[in-house]
Amino acid sequence: MLCKSSHAILAAAFCACVVVPASAGQQESKSAPLAKQLAQALDAAKLESIAAADPTTGAFIAALYIPGTQLLVVGGMFDAPAIGSERIHRKEYRDLYMDLQGAAKAGTRIFAQDVSADGLSFRAHDGLVDAWEQANKTLAFDGWKKAKMSEEDYTKAYAQADEHYARILSLLLAQAKPKTGT
Numbered sequence: 001m002l003c004k005s006s007h008a009i010l011a012a013a014f015c016a017c018v019v020v021p022a023s024a025g026q027q028e029s030k031s032a033p034l035a036k037q038l039a040q041a042l043d044a045a046k047l048e049s050i051a052a053a054d055p056t057t058g059a060f061i062a063a064l065y066i067p068g069t070q071l072l073v074v075g076g077m078f079d080a081p082a083i084g085s086e087r088i089h090r091k092e093y094r095d096l097y098m099d100l101q102g103a104a105k106a107g108t109r110i111f112a113q114d115v116s117a118d119g120l121s122f123r124a125h126d127g128l129v130d131a132w133e134q135a136n137k138t139l140a141f142d143g144w145k146k147a148k149m150s151e152e153d154y155t156k157a158y159a160q161a162d163e164h165y166a167r168i169l170s171l172l173l174a175q176a177k178p179k180t181g182t
Contacts, residue, residue, distance in 0.1 A: 031162050032119030034169035039117040041176040049093035052175040060084035061168045062097035071117040075168055076104025110134045112165050120162045132161035
């Protein structure tokens, strides 16, 4: 039979396991497998750019891929959506990327700098830092102290950026995969 102090120790240990979140360095990236698949699909198709429409938001997304180095992804809306649709129809992905960098509707632009094209990393790895820009705010994922944020706010910002990035990567991946039956 356990004594009261043993119960207290077990209860404290249980609470510590439940309350303490996973170590910040162990954040699971939702975008990592998708970024790797997209890089493989672009390598296989010998493409250095890809673009897609986001049917949920009406935005357009375009990526520049520098093989073995990085994936740069930009998204946003246009005042005249036909611009994006026409660029995608003509497979003018690089041109759409440039259009989105310079002419996306104010407040709609997102930008991801995915160093190593391996998804957004929670922290710098090998001195390389991924970054996410949305609503004219850029967050470099090199730790909450450098970002001058609480660990909780940094973790939340990372999770939101990673989830959004994963969703747009899935749209780009669908566009990059060879179409069957055509």
